[in-house]
Amino acid sequence: MHQLNKYLTGVLICIVVSGFAQTKVLSNETKYPVSYATISFGDGQGIFADDEGDFIFTKKLYPDVDSLFISALGFKDKSIATVNLPKTIFLDTETNTLDEIVIRTTINKKFKKETLKPYLDDDYYKCWLPTIESEIAVFFANEDDKLKKITSVLFPITLESRDWKKRKRSNADKRAFSTLFKVKFYANDDGYPGEPLVYSNIVFRATEKNGDEFQLDVSEHDIIFPENGFFVSLQVLGYTDTKGKLLPNKKYKEIKGKSGTVKIPTNFRPLLPFTDEIDSYRTYIKRVFINGNNWVQFKKGNGIESSLLRTNLNNYGVGISYNIYKDE
Structure with a gap:
């Protein structure tokens, strides 16, 4: 019975989450997800995108938020209104960062x-x-x-x-x-x-x-x-x-x-x-x-x-x- 309750709880969570509006953050250059992007609401509040760049935002959850501020390491910051929030948000890469170029250095010393x-x-x-x-x-x-x-x-x-x-x-x-x-x-x-x-x-x-x-x-x-x-x-x-x-x-x-x-x-x-x-x-x-x-x-x-x-x-x-x- 305990396992059944856990299963039903998990199903309920999935149903509730699937009903929310999900938005994805992508790189404008590569179209790859921007993992763990910061989604700021202002006044010290916000959430994070997950590893696939997805986050959930609705007016029901956050009725007093009218704009989002998106940021991530290696990308330019972006502000966007919550009215008609798009399903996909694209971030531009910062030209002065090295996130696209990885330099490996091998140190052959004891x-x-x-x-x-x-x-x-x-x-x-x-x-x-x-x-x-x-x-x-x-x-x-x-x-x-x-x-x-x-x-x-x-x-x-x-x-x-x-x-x-x-x-x-x-x-x-x-x-x-x-x-x-x-x-x-x-x-x-x-x-x-x-x-x-x-x-x-x-x-x-x-x-x-x-x-x-x-x-x-x-x-x-x-x-x-x-x-x-x-x-x-x-x-x-x-x-x-x-x-x-x-x-x-x-x-x-x-x-x-x-x-x-x-x-x-x-x-x-x-x-x-x-x-x-x-x-x-x-x-x-x-x-x-x-x-x-x-x-x-x-x-x-x-x-x-x-x-x-x-x-x-x-x-x-x-x-x-x-x-x-x-x-x-």
Whole structure:
């Protein structure tokens, strides 16, 4: 009976979704899908296209939205009205990006592997609650002039127990989730995230089965450690089905009050643990659905309202692994 209920629920979801207006984002040059394009509504709200460039938008879901702002790495931004929204939206390629040309560099040198470990924590109250309106970037300084290639990024995550009373037991059953994340690498622009170092989409799906850290292999992207350091960022795209397909969930809740309707961003699991064990302020945040919004250092006095800062939890403790090549 339980399996039948799950099946009927899945059928119902498919029927409901199929009734919505689906729009596809394509490259104007290649006619290929623009995977995980950002669909901004303004006022800090928006959604993402899936891996096939599809997203769902209707006036029933978003009655007060009259225009969309479409953006993606390697493409020119585009504004479009929601009235008579077309089934297909075409984006033009930015001429100054390298997303159409991939240069592979083979380094034939001996190397030593190094790892900067992530900072792990399973305390719910020391965690950032991810929303798709926020992107978190962490800075890594380059301590010497040796040639280094980034091979993997280690993202700490916090697992929650199904039973709150058993949360301190290591063997307690964990709360299930299946969440898709996008990862970006940025050059260091005078202490802030600057131009992207990689224009291809880097995404991964995390579940409770991955444990308290997710190791993302990025060796195929041939990212050489820049002389003045780099930023790596994490952004939640939303929940997925069991096959990793991004689900078209509504990304905020509407709460009606005396002064009008307030939109509250939806929090997604897993939670991201912050730490007070890093001396410098290496973490930066931005609200990705507000056009032109700048990165802000996650630090007291920068206009950020967060309980984490009040307890000096200033950094998301991402780790990395890299190869250090020997001089010949």
